[in-house]
Amino acid sequence: MNILSIRNIDQGAIMKLNKILKNTLLVVIACFALSACATKKVSTSQMQSDVYTGTDTIEYLASGVPDRVFFATNESVLTTASRETLRKQAAWLRKNSDITIVLEGHADERGTREYNLALGERRANAAKDYLMTYGISSDRISVLSYGKERPVDSGSNPLAWSKNRRSVTVKAN
């Protein structure tokens, strides 16, 4: 919204100005636009429709195998990116057939405690089901929900909450 209003005002002004002034103004506008984009990017580039897409909190089970997937508010549906992560985990688990895992499901702090415990369990099970369709035996997977009890980011803002809505695959042995 900011960018739009700046552009409108300045387009009117530009026509009345000589070439030199116009060029300098354009630079100024460009700076405005860039800085506006830059600040906006920080908050949006790490989230896509409520789901965390950044890498801040991710750890790796093995090289190129991220340990966690993220969810939208109140959801337990796996995103395209999450499915890709889980396929990598499945491939790694197939190669290391002696490894067993715990899927730890979590919720953000914006829900009642008891419901969040169930939601964490549901999220971890979504990940479990997907791993099983890629050939990982349910014997190797256990599920543990922490609800909202173990946030990874303690902030009270949408980005922090998106990092906390997660299912983390942890080596159990």
Added chain:
Amino acid sequence: MKSIINKFLILLLVILFFPIKSFGLIEVDITRGNLNPLPLAVSPLSIDEKSKKSFENLLKKKNIGEEISSIVENNLKTSGLFNPLNKDAFLQAPDIANLKPRFEDWNLIKAQALITGKVSNVDKKLRVEFRLWDVLAGKEMMALAFTTVPTNWRRVGHIISDKVYERLTGEKGYFDTRIIYVAEEGPKTKRIKKLAIMDQDGANNKFLTLGNELVLTPRFNPTSQMVTYLSYFRNLPRVYLLDIETGMQEVVGDFPGMTFAPRFSPDGKKIIMSFANDGKSDIYTMDLENRIVEKITNHPSIDTSPSYSPDGKYICFNSDRSGYQQIYVMKSDGSNVKRISFGNGIYGTPVWSPRGDLIAFTKLHKGKFYIGVMRTDGSGERLLTENFYQEAPSWSPNGRVLIFYRETKTDEKGKGFSAKLWSIDLTGYNERMVKTPTDGSDPSWSSLLSN
């Protein structure tokens, strides 16, 4: 716990005079928000020198009479219905007031009711008598005497408060009660949680677990001797049963996964809880005598936070079967499931009131959390308090007050987080923080201990 109650059985309730069924004496209306608390005077309980000395040695309290009356004063003040007047203005000495108050003197300082009393040491026991007077009518309203072991002195103060509350409001009090809750410490990402128990006024705080494992949602049984709660012992979240007196703990049932959200049935014979399996959570009961487990709901959704009606015939719970968390009511066998919450937002943690007519709940709407009440058919929704985050109301045994917990917003650097217990009247007035030594959450109110 049991021993405390046994000790208290020694307590002899001697009715000196029957409360006079009276004509037009003072009454306190508790059905509406009370903006004009009743002014009353709590005269310090008088005590003879010899008794005073003996109790000072025993209890390390200079004047046990004054201590007991200040408990009464604090309770009545906290209820929001009474305005205990400043003692400095009292004209009559405690011992004389207890014999025969000079009502003109008490009228002068605008006291409408007066509490007087006397403490003495009788055969190493604590004997307390107290009287409640109607100042305007110039009449005694009630007179009672108790004898008990001296260490019970705080409870005597609470029982006097309950009697006064009952006489003046017509409803049972809630002062001789305890709160069980989760004491919290440490950073938000690695919170250490312990079960803790304290008197309703915050005294006698005691930790029941060490904090080695995560514990959540403790709830009393009807006699307030047992607690059911969730523990992550050995990283297996399961419902446990704890005997407060003996410290004995046992896991409830033999479920192959997480059990949570436990509560007792109103007769104390069953535990109702959720069991999560394959991404869905259903409600189960377990009979504590024969260990028989029954499945109450059977739905692919999340069904949790169950709570029985006081007659045990119905269960309210929350479910996301409609797509979002809403409140439902069903018969206790699981039949006749009916959604009752239809307002804007999502609804959780329904708790049936001990009077049976209302259900308290948590509501989330447009980023704000509310504690509210509705009738058991979902009509008459009333929101009592709005905040950034608050949930899990628990009723006082008389159904007049709700206790819940509230968390504050945390800034970018992770600073500013706190979790505190709060209470509010059913009327929406008299909201206050309940002091605890550490942060606290998940409070559960006991029944009246003396009954």
